[in-house]
Amino acid sequence: MYRSHVMICGGTGCTSSGSDKVAAAFEAEIVTAGLENEVKVIRTGCFGLCALGPIVVIYPEGTFYSMVKPEDVAEIVNEHLLKGRPVIRLLYNETVAEDNSIKSLDETSFYKKQKRIALRNCGVINPENIEEYIAFDGYAALGKALTEMTPDEVIQVVLDSGLRGRGGGGFPTGRKWQLACADRGKVEKYVCCNADEGDPGAFMDRSVLEGDPHSVIEAMAIAGYAIGADQGYVYVRAEYPIAVNRLSTAIQQAREYGLLGKNIFGTDFSFDIDIKLGAGAFVCGEETALMTSIEGMRGEPRPRPPFPAKKGLFGRPTILNNVETYANIPQIILKGADWFRSMGTEKSPGTKVFALGGKIKHTGLVEVPMGTTLREIVEEIGGGIPGGKKFKAAQTGGPSGGCIPASLIDTPIDYDNLMEIGSMMGSGGLIVMDEDTCMVDIAKFFLEFTVDESCGKCTPCRVGTKRLLELLEKITSGNGTMRDLERIEELAQFIKENSLCGLGQTAPNPVLSTLQYFRDEYLAHIQDKRCPAGVCKALLTYKIDESKCRGCTLCARACPAGAINGSVRNPHNIDTLKCVKCGACMETCRFGAISKG
Template sequence: MAYKNTVLLCAGTGCSSSGSIKILKRMEELLEEKGIRDQVKVVKTGCFGLCAVGPIVVVYPEGAFYAHVKEEDTDRIVNEHIVEGKIVKDLLYKEAVTEDGEIRPFEEVPFYSKQVRIALENCGRIQAEDINDYIECAEGYKAAKKAITEMTREEVIDEIKRSGLRGRGGGGFPTGLKWQFAYNAPGDEKYVICNADEGDPGAFMDRSVLEGDAHCVFEAMMITAYAIGANHGYIYIRAEYPVAIHRLEIALEQAREAGYLGKNVMGTGFDFDIELKLGAGAFVCGEETALINSIEGKRGMPNPKPPFPANKGVWGKPTIINNVETFANIPKIILKGADWFTSIGTEKSPGTKVFALGGKIENVGLVEIPMGTPLREIVYDIGGGIPNGKAFKAVQTGGPSGGCIPAQYLDTPIDFDSLTALGSMMGSGGMIIMDEDNCMIDIAKFFLDFTVEESCGKCTPCREGTKRMLEILERISDGHGTMEDLDKLETLAETIKSTALCGLGQTAPNPVLSTLKFFRDEYIAHVVDKRCPAGTCTALLEYDITDKCIGCTKCARVCPVGAITGKVKEKHIIDIDKCIKCGACMDACPVNAIIKK
């Protein structure tokens, strides 16, 4: 039926935690009260991507983009916009209004207009918990039916190979080639696994796809299974994703009831079903063989390779493991063809890539851009730039396995090879932005501390080597480092890279190596001058009260250790020996008279 209005309401984890479910309930109550519930389609969607301004509500046909919506704003949206037909301008996202006061539709907001959405195409657009919306609004399961009924297994694999799709989980291995290995592997029993472990700090791409478009992943796994000759699949997801798990369970039940999973799917004679496996959140289980061990009920620890999972995977059978984002591209490639996919991105890195923008950036959230997009465009045009007028300093890509890219490489095209050449990597898609106030030793220490905590401990280089590197970094940030420590860091890093058992251990030194390469002057400042240029490392800080002091006594009153003395209306003094460098005095000073040295 035709609706007067369609309301898209974000119910992803971010917006839900900010109250979007309350907004949804209130809106449905109001529509019922006014007797217009049947005139308005209310769509409970997955993540819109622009998490910084949630909860988000978009009202069509105008495409009015409401941001930071509160429960009490719902009445105005319903009464003024839906009933009276007047857009509530003061609730609109700031960039949804042009300088001339014109309303800019949701799709034309710069954050979205500069993106190309393939993996995220349906997120924020379809009903997240209704298979019918996927079928009717997103060509749901057409690709699977086409693959199974119109293409041979070899043709499916060849199409994926021709597309040049590379694994979006971090390694960037050609997806079609991996499928070919599993297809060629002998055996009647094979498996397909969706890796939804996603352990990088700040990364939530896979979670958002599963929350907003679970059937797309099911369909991709079905196509994969048909291609390699499998009949059973697993989705391995961390238990910390309750919303995604809940929606997966709903989607699985709906898909089975509708005949898209189970015996004789879609009447094609092909059998395929999917089982959920919950992980405990170990970072190492993002590695293929560790994930397989966890599925089998063993401790999640990696195995030496070869054999590779495509030849000997779960239960010793040939297994294909792709991550969520990789799978999310498959149905579109089968429907639109490899030539369409290769027309996007670059020759060696076709298609798009989803990134989780975080850190010192205005538009925190998910973005999907064509491979080859310059980093500057992501940070400034899509990301909105650095808050508070601060200068861009670096970006960390690839999470704990990646490296820091400095400002001089802002015009670098983002693709697999360009990032690797700079000592970083694509990873699963984390992109943490840093400004002038970030200390690069502190950043390297943060990621290495994460790796030390998450190391499975199986191999000595990772278990012991990363711990020794962290100890050296701590020594440097405490002001006790030496120039010899820099040499030791590099030696340890290169040794771990070449001797660790799995890819996670081999890439663990990247944050240290990249910061040593591009920000060596900061290391030297810490070691030689005993100074942190960014004013972050507490042990190297000194607070000083300048002549701007007006003697208001606020700093003395908040100091927890009584390190500040002085009379009213006279300049105060900090006793450096007593000062614990907590920064409370600086925060309290009304005239910014206190500085860090």
């Protein structure tokens, strides 16, 4: 038994910030202090506050240290672990009261409105130790399903819970399982997990696999029992090495403990899981393209119907859910449908994990009940916009979603509300934008991504998105016309209605939503040849305010094009024909004399 546990974030974010070096320093300092039999160092999953990594939490106190460096470790060991005195200067500031007493994490703005179900074990257990997962009720749901419930009863509980797919479409999970459950024991079937997660800025599924891989394994086995499948596949992108390694370790451990393989829990149910690595193609997030890729072919979507529940992987009935969806299943089986429905909204029960990024103080992972407003996520949990800037919009659903304007910041977030305002839940990426963001440029950014990621199988997506991008580029370069806006809307609707799969069908969403809520910015680009946010380079003009210019010549010396004229101690001016609009002059000026517009 250890008196203290030092939990160090081993997720991708903190690892990239040097948490491995921090962990090694702790291990060395603990030995030096003679505490190796009293204190255990554990590399765990993501705590959520990615902006403050590397993160170290010491139990049993729950003391939360942020932005820890290897050189800080000796002080923490000597003061905290040896003398029982937390190092105040290294603590997450919101956990320190005015009298220097330590508050719990649940009292901080980032955590107090969260409800962690999918993320329940992330930051709590060692993801590479199956016994720690078991200690937190791991595999109890699988045992309950196999020994106390029939397959149909399992499906009914999932149906009654109202759990909807967390991968984007929001299709009822129990209904999907129900469609695939016919002919158990007579037809070969498969259970698949989509861990490809291609949305820019999304890292929810990766974090679950890094911090709690056994929850996905357990849920897939439960799904296999429910529909009558004995084989599962996790399709995970190769760019997630930590997630892949931990998932591989977890699968091997589950096999060794008899929780995967033949006759699980002494029953006649057998189930195993293999990993298939994806090459990072966004289109493989679409279920039929993903299955085609698992089969060893180029990842391209297939026409539907038939749907995968009837004819999926290798032509057999298949269910596919994403990582977050599966992570909810064990808790639903253990605690019941009513417990799950006690959270969230009537049509969207439970919680949702969001990867909060962009112009926000607290970037990271948050899990909140469905129906939480965008304002609560941005201003309270996220800590608001840095630098005193104003909130302008939030993008949900990645390249398939839409932009939500500040006027709708009090919208409760669930599947139906987001669809009503022209956006969508998607897998859970939530990108916050401030007043310095050009919404035309944002639409162009997401469309560039879609054009690059289109598999090219159908003409509306392959050609249509490219033509749509060309129209946006025309507008941001200052050559757009009012007729171009009409063309954009016509083409966007055509792409939505005629593309083969969800990638093409949703590709115009960022364009249409920005046109709906920020049409004035499009008009400014077209009619005034001006970018209100000062982002679109072709429409920028740099000016020097003569009343503020001191004639210090710094801007002239910084200009790479020799576009600034003037003598010492006299106001300068910019030759707009020579100006390359690099912004070096504005960055150099000490007197705020240079503006852009």
